[in-house]
Amino acid sequence: MITYTQQDYLNTLTKAGLIIDSNLYGHDSDAIQGLTYNSKEATAGTLFVCKGAAFHPQYLADAVFSGATLYVSEQKYELDTKVPYILVSDIRKAMPYLGKLFFNDxxxxxxxxxxxxxxxxxxxxxxxxxxxxxxxxxxxxxxxxxxxxxxxxxxxxxxxxxxxxxxxxxxxxxxxxxxxxxxxxxxxxxxxxxxxxxxxxxxxxxxxxxxxxxxxxxxxxxxxxxxxxxxxxxxxxxxxxxxxxxxxxxxxxxxxxxxxxxxxxxxxxxxxxxxxxxxxxxxxxxxxxxxxxxxxxxxxxxxxxxxxxxxxxxxxxxxxxxxxxxxxxxxxxxxxxARSSGRMETYMSADKNVIAVVDYAHNKLSFDKLFSSTRKEYPDYDIISIFGCPGKKAVIRRHDLGTIAGMYSKKVYIVAEDPGAEPVEQISKDIAQYVEAQHCPYEMIEDRGEAIRKAIMTSEGKSILLITGKGNETRQKYGSEYLDCPSDVEYTKKYLAEYDASHQA
The missing domain is CATH 3.40.1190.10 (Mur-like, catalytic domain)
Known part of the structure; x- marks a missing residue:
């Protein structure tokens, strides 16, 4: 892969019309050996990109300490040494030009x-x-x-x-x-x-x-x-x-x-x-x-x-x-x-009374398609739905998913689904009001595994469980951290096996 100099990067951003100011301090011909906006990834010769609403000047200082020799930013930062910089009008527009050059298009x-x-x-x-x-x-x-x-x-x-x-x-x-x-x-x-x-x-x-x-x-x-x-x-x-x-x-x-x-x-x-x-x-x-x-x-x-x-x-x-x-x-x-992990993965109990469908469906259009298709494909089965909504984003889903699930389901279990910084109970209550408006029974259980188990073990007659949102993912976002957890697929297999064992003739 061809490497380029600091001057090459300056020329590229100049041609793109993004430059506000720059000073390479005589390092024009120094080669750029790395490109990142993560200070933990900076090494000798790295071009460091200062981006994001949560950016802190310490990140730049850490990158320079680790070997970064040029930074691109929307503003100049005071550092202990003279570090070459390129100031741009829009860092997001600048990044694709930097990436295209560094990785040789x-x-x-x-x-x-x-x-x-x-x-x-x-x-x-x-x-x-x-x-x-x-x-x-x-x-x-x-x-x-x-x-x-x-x-x-x-x-x-x-x-x-x-x-x-x-x-x-x-x-x-x-x-x-x-x-x-x-x-x-x-x-x-x-x-x-x-x-x-x-x-x-x-x-x-x-x-x-x-x-x-x-x-x-x-x-x-x-x-x-x-x-x-x-x-x-x-x-x-x-x-x-x-x-x-x-x-x-x-x-x-x-x-x-x-x-x-x-x-x-x-x-x-x-x-x-x-x-x-x-x-x-x-x-x-x-x-x-x-x-x-x-x-x-x-x-x-x-x-x-x-x-x-x-x-x-x-x-x-x-x-x-x-x-x-x-x-x-x-x-x-x-x-x-063709298979897509965590997409429309279907499992069935030995007596065929319980079918579980694990899917990533998480918005109005995907819910509408999934629930209407399920009703058409499995007319003899009652629909039991298990889902949640993410925290602090796409809040309209709470209305849409709660309404659709409530319309089609015999019962709804509302669970955690990457709540992030928002309390799970608050998200669940927001969803619940729309489920209730459809006169559908519901239960709020934060733990997805517990909800899946209860839905399987307490099902009556022929039931099809639509377990949506997380698919085969093995992590849940709480706060800013991704915490390891079993996937919905794992939970489903485990509790269907338990169901089968308890329903043996």
């Missing part, structure tokens, strides 16, 4: 597929990955990289995620790892926050999928209103070659108009006229079957991952494969075997 060496929308991003990313990986295996190449709200794999690291789209510096590090690992494809979720706050600036997507839109992430620390949220989502099209858009999406006309910013537009969906058209959708045993028609083929497909709503996600993945001319046999094989 790795995105141009990848087939990059972005997935945006309110619901279904991670499932679609893993649908695309399954198709792409089947194709790559057939030609002797490595599996694709993925950056999702579930986990990250880049050829070097494989870790559980805490954020949908990482900050730009981490993002480009993942890209660089993938390129250096001889990986050709990378699928990634693209959040509204990433688009609003410049995390994906200076990146061109080979294909960008827009799944759907509904009100979400509206709060003082996210988006002030739906228009800000929606317009942020639409920014993705201006930096993509092929825009893939869902004809079933709300506000489709506006989405289609914005998609014209891309070089090419392909539509998918179940509405007549879609370029990638899904039709004849039906459930056969535990599989979802459907046909897909386009100008290249008209074929049968099947999904083993439950949820009729996943057909739209599958059509999006097919559209992405279409862009890269991946043969239809790999579209079929990939979708048939």
């Amino acid at each position: 790795p995105s141009k060496e990848l087939n990059l597929i972005g997935v945006g929308g309110t619901k279904g991003k991670s499932t679609t990313a893993y649908y695309v990955k399954a198709i792409v990986d089947d194709y790559l295996a057939s030609i002797g190449k490595k599996e694709s990289a993925v950056i999702s709200s579930i986990d990250v794999y880049d050829g070097v690291t494989k870790v559980e995620s805490h954020i949908t789209t990482p900050e730009n510096i981490e993002l480009l590090q993942h890209f660089r790892n993938a390129v250096d690992s001889d990986i050709d494809f990378l699928e990634m979720e693209v959040s509204s926050q990433a688009l609003k706050y410049n995390r994906v600036d200076q990146i061109t997507f080979d294909a960008a999928i827009f799944l759907n839109i509904s009100e979400d992430h509206i709060s003082p620390i996210e988006h002030p209103d739906f228009e800000d949220y929606f317009s942020s989502k639409l920014k993705m099209f201006a930096q993509t070659k092929h825009a893939l858009i869902n004809t079933n999406s709300d506000y489709f006309e506006r989405v289609a108009e914005s998609a014209k910013d891309a070089e090419n537009v392909i539509t998918f969906g179940t509405k007549p006229g879609s370029d990638i058209l899904g039709y004849d959708i039906k459930k056969i045993d535990h599989e979802i079957h459907f046909r897909v028609s386009c100008d290249r083929f008209d074929e049968d497909f099947a999904l083993t991952m439950p949820g009729l709503f996943n057909v739209e996600n599958a059509l999006a993945a097919i559209a992405a494969a279409y862009v890269f001319n991946i043969p239809v046999k790999f579209m079929k094989s990939g979708l048939y075997r």
